[in-house]
Amino acid sequence: xxxxxxxxxxxxxxxxxxxxxxxxxxxxxxxxxxxxxxxxxxxxxxxxxxxxxxxxxxxxxxxxxxxxxxxxxxxxxxxxxxxxxxxxxxxxxxxxxxxxxxxxxxxxxxxxxxxxxxx
Amino acid sequence: xxxxxxxxxxxxxxxxxxxxxxxxxxxxxxxxxxxxxxxxxxxxxxxxxxxxxxxxxxxxxxxxxxxxxxxxxxxxxxxxxxxxxxxxxxxxxxxxxxxxxxxxxxxxx
Numbered sequence: 057x058x059x060x061x062x063x064x065x066x067x068x069x070x071x072x073x074x075x076x077x078x079x080x081x082x083x084x085x086x087x088x089x090x091x092x093x094x095x096x097x098x099x100x101x102x103x104x105x106x107x108x109x110x111x112x113x114x115x116x117x118x119x120x121x122x123x124x125x126x127x128x129x130x131x132x133x134x135x136x137x138x139x140x141x142x143x144x145x146x147x148x149x150x151x152x153x154x155x156x157x158x159x160x161x162x163x164x165x166x167x168x169x170x171x172x173x174x175x
Numbered sequence: 176x177x178x179x180x181x182x183x184x185x186x187x188x189x190x191x192x193x194x195x196x197x198x199x200x201x202x203x204x205x206x207x208x209x210x211x212x213x214x215x216x217x218x219x220x221x222x223x224x225x226x227x228x229x230x231x232x233x234x235x236x237x238x239x240x241x242x243x244x245x246x247x248x249x250x251x252x253x254x255x256x257x258x259x260x261x262x263x264x265x266x267x268x269x270x271x272x273x274x275x276x277x278x279x280x281x282x283x284x
Binding site: 091093100101102103106117119120153159160161162163164165166167168 | 178207209210211213215220221222223226227230232264266267268271272273274275276277278
């Protein structure tokens with residue numbers, strides 16, 4: 057059974073940084089595309105970015121709203137994907153979901169972790 | 176990057192069918208057969224219901240079906256059941272990015 061467990065969501069001040077983690081199990085992680093999707097309070101789903109399983113080169117794509125501030129990385133030895141969020145804005149407040157990605161879709165989802173950006 | 180357009184709400188009685196539309200452009204929905212649909216119950220994570228326009232993941236009832244014509248994709252739920260009441264989101268690949276619709280709240284009357 058595919059399992060994804062996000063962690064790291066906390067209250068952070070505007071301009072601050074935060075790293076989310078997603079521990080994966082139940083599938084071959086090192087050959088899997090992974091993605092992050094977020095959902096603001098009372099709002100719809102928003103794609104954040106994705107990372108491919110290939111080593112070297114440019115491995116991640118990002119939504120325009122987070123490009124240059126957020127970085128997705130992975131540690132295949134730990135079956136973990138990360139979301140480094142820098143220069144956080146109030147509008148980044150959301151539940152952040154880790155997902156597997158394939159065939160243009162988000163197949164399995166974690167339970168989400170809440171990030172609150174507030175002064 | 177504009178969201179795909181979905182109606183904010185839809186409704187139907189138990190046993191009836193309801194169709195939810197998702198309108199994009201030739202750069203997303205119309206340009207790729209990578210449209211997916213997600214069901215989300217309150218306080219829960221979304222669940223993949225349809226991928227690649229028409230395909231159902233294992234375990235999703237065949238009451239759920241997808242289609243596409245031009246720049247508009249659709250999700251049809253047949254034989255509505257109480258547990259189908261949820262928010263539904265469409266999503267399309269758009270060339271190195273993914274775009275969601277604004278979501279549709281489906282009410283089972």
